[in-house]
Amino acid sequence: MKYWERVCEKQEVKAYTEENFEAAAYHLMAAQVLYQSNKQQIRDYRLIKAYLDDFNRLFSAFGMTIDVDNLNGYVVALPRENSMFRNTKLTVEETLFISILRLVYDQRISAGETDKGRATIDISELMQIYKTETGRELTNKPGEIKLLVATAKRFGMARTIQPEDGSDETFDIEILPGIVRLLSENRARKIAADYQELSSRRRVEAEFSTLPAASEPSNDEAADDETDPAADAAREVIE
Secondary structure, three states: OHHHHHHHHOOOOOOOOHHHHHHHHHHHHHHOEEEOOOOOOHHHHHHHHHOHHHHHHHHHOOOEEEEEEOOOOEEEEEEOOOOOOOOOOOOHHHHHHHHHHHHHHHHHHHHOOOEOOEEEEEHHHHHHHHHHHHOOOOOOOHHHHHHHHHHHHHOOOEEEEOOOOOOOOOOEEEEOOOHHHHOOHHHHHHHHHHHHHHHHHHHHHHHHOOOOOOOOOOHHHHOOOOOOHHHHHHOOOOO
16 A cells, blocks of 8 residues: 555554554554454554554544553544544344443443453343343343343443353453443433333333223224334433
8 A cells, every 4th residue: 555655654663563553553443442452453553643643544544543541551542523434333232231231331430440440240240230220131042142241342431351260151251441432422322222222111011911901993093103212222322
């Protein structure tokens, strides 16, 4: 690529090749967040940080900007307004799961319970918070939870880690600091609240459905379908 050829020519010491620049750009585009603490990402993290202006010029062509968080040690690629990458399509389950992770992260930050910008939660506590915030149950199957974590990991927001000694859990979840740049707290709260309201309404309707019916509903009434606000939110989660 001619672009990286010109960038390479600016190096006083030829430490990086065109292929290095191309690989780093692709890595960030695919992962969205690269961490200094990740052994598989640190080389590209350092390269992007050192040539931030050059990478930003390239990413601007795709409607994205790159920011560096020196405190927590990561670079993140953020879609600009109206960018084709602005809205990422997720399922309702993935949307709710990521939203709850974002709320848990904020709780840990407020309580001073983070380590180097990272927050940890076990599955039992996560299930309790999930139920409180959304009004529905999180799956208790470790394999299904790992799939949800894998989606969050794809965006650099969370990962599974080994639980503490003596824990009954098969794994814990580590929430990564980049999550605050990809999903705002206000948006996460709105998604959870919308679904909690919907779940509460359905529980009330279920209770009333056990009472004797005064009359049969009309065909038009029976045909009415309820919309799911969480499903709408799921189409546009990652900012």
